Amino acid sequence: MSHILIKNGYVITMDGPPIRDGIVLIEDNNITYVGKETQQAEHVIDAKGCVVMPGLVNAHNHAGMTLFRGYADDLPLKEWLEGHIWPAEAKLTGEDVYYGTLLACLEMIRSGTTAFADMYFFMDHAARAVEESGLRASLSHGMIELFNEEKGDADLREGIRFARKWNNTADGRITTMYGPHAPNTCSREFLSRVKDRAKADSLGIHIHVLETKAELLEMKKKYSMCSIHLLDEIGFLGPGELAAHCVWLSSGDMDILAERGVNIVHCPVSNMKLASGIAPVPGLLTRGANVALGTDGCASNNSLDMFGEMKTAALLHKVNSTDPTVLPAHQVLKMATVNGAKALKIPAGQLKPGMLADIIIVDMQKPHLLPNHDLESHLVYAARGSDVRTTIVDGKILMEDGIIMSMNQENVMEQAAISAEKLIQRVKEQSN
């Protein structure tokens, strides 16, 4: 039995007030004690000068797209997608997704993310990368039916095969969901089929909803109602659903999402970078909806650093609502931990006995994090992913004092760079 004791840290439990000079005890993959009493363990981590907190949950990602970081920026959406991202994705191989996902996992471990939700292609390769990295993830095969029944059938078959093969694997670190792309790229019938399948298999659904105004207009034209009303009409919406973006919501849409217990993933950086719009997060929170945070893929962010995502979320809604009290630091931390874990159905996001041992240690003894008036404020407004010193997932230390333990960092960086180079070469050959 593996015991890890973390001592002397400022423990932000997200389940009550912080504990100064606190103790966190890990046995196997669980937290068994959080408090002030002396404990024993074979491995002791001294967290003096550090915050000890739940690992961050990145609730919407396309990890394989890390290979596209910086590949196409500052472009009109249509040109970005049709002229750059889609042609590159058409040349993508399983090996690319494997190395892209490994690189993403490396970046996430280094910046304090312990679990993420992912939707992409070549998902066996992505799952293998997650398994090796030591991270926790909820994975789904992205299904873009495009109103083509045959494509829909094939996508769903692959979605089902992948979901069944990988659910509850890697000691339970990998779970699966179904991943229909969006209400404007999948037919109503296809979405219904996916929902039935998910219900039968007791799996959740990861979907993009109302990311762009274009989707809203398309849906209204086609169905005389918006995506939320359509999804609700077919009984799609419930606590099993992970709805990314949710930018273009009416007040009534927000009511529905909150009532149905849908998990909403706010992706402020991606929504700003692609100029998609500003999701009405304060309104969703007021209604008691569960709002998590996600970076989206690296092509539209271009970072997987959840600390940056937290700061941007806090800032964006203050200025957008002309109210500096909106999304205070603690609430943003909750979105990135408690709410994210809830959205992914993981017993984590808080430090208390019985929770999974997904924990990060953040070094606060740095010039940009002094003085220490309020460490929760620092985590949201001043810290960066690079301040994370130690990352523990499922009771295993993936990074200790900045050293990656679960992967060969140099090799991953080298292989990912080579994959990206070859991929772009293939794209260029195609267009010549």
Added chain:
Amino acid sequence: MSHILIKNGYVITMDGPPIRDGIVLIEDNNITYVGKETQQAEHVIDAKGCVVMPGLVNAHNHAGMTLFRGYADDLPLKEWLEGHIWPAEAKLTGEDVYYGTLLACLEMIRSGTTAFADMYFFMDHAARAVEESGLRASLSHGMIELFNEEKGDADLREGIRFARKWNNTADGRITTMYGPHAPNTCSREFLSRVKDRAKADSLGIHIHVLETKAELLEMKKKYSMCSIHLLDEIGFLGPGELAAHCVWLSSGDMDILAERGVNIVHCPVSNMKLASGIAPVPGLLTRGANVALGTDGCASNNSLDMFGEMKTAALLHKVNSTDPTVLPAHQVLKMATVNGAKALKIPAGQLKPGMLADIIIVDMQKPHLLPNHDLESHLVYAARGSDVRTTIVDGKILMEDGIIMSMNQENVMEQAAISAEKLIQRVKEQSN
């Protein structure tokens, strides 16, 4: 004569296309060569895998306020200022400003800022800190007349004394400006006096303009015109002026600022955090105005990391104008280098012979900065201040490979923390 040679880097000159495996030669405090030809020097820095670029210019700061980082956040503006910041500032000592400014300089050196514009109190202490740190700065004593002639006289006397004492000191690294606080906190007469003084002394003016809607409304009520028109009427506006914020501008205001050659400092994070509003930066840039970037003080950001400021600027204006092509990466880099240097009247911001040797080296061989499709994009959208490896100001290496050379980092951190603690103690005693 001190010679430094930087080789093997990806040189972003901001004066033409980047140079792969480029050479930058520094002699004394100047750049004497940028190109591909072999050069000799006693000190050689190998920048393989790194970007070599002009140091970032933080064009609006209150460095002493670093002691207030995390002291009061997420509050209504009035409560933040009157209930927290002002009572704390009332207890501030010269020693506090010295250590706060040292801590700020440490953070700036570590995150690649080589020059900054500052306006605060106890400026002799701030100047001493800048002198010791090795950074370059344009300093001004903040004058808040508050329509009290006596206070105005005293403030202006102190402003003049400080400006004359410190201008062109520390081997020219320190220059000075006059610092009237804002058009709604200083009378028209006082602003005129300051302008006359600045003209006579050939010094610039650092001022806050139209940061809040409240200022706009106050000005309209009092003068039947906005701050820009008032300042223009008294002949205040010109290329010597550094106007921070400029959030609440009309189209006509933008025309005036551009025509007069005023330097505008955009502070997106502060404006978002305090919910002040969104400055019309694309409109200013279209008019050819010189727009630099600033973090503002640490109480309203809460970071001095200009990489964060660049990313936020790029994101904010994309979403605000619903146009993802607005403020592309190169333009944002220009704001943080070329435009900032121009605003501070420093021959820097570009790497070319004759420019001051204010240079940073950014390590791009990190998981979150791969693959290397576009390094300018990475600098804006993916890099963090912590990726800066080496910072050179005025030809002197202030940080090399992450090690601070010009200051005792541990001592600064310790003394700043103690100062902050004592300051808060004094504030608490006062309120009891």
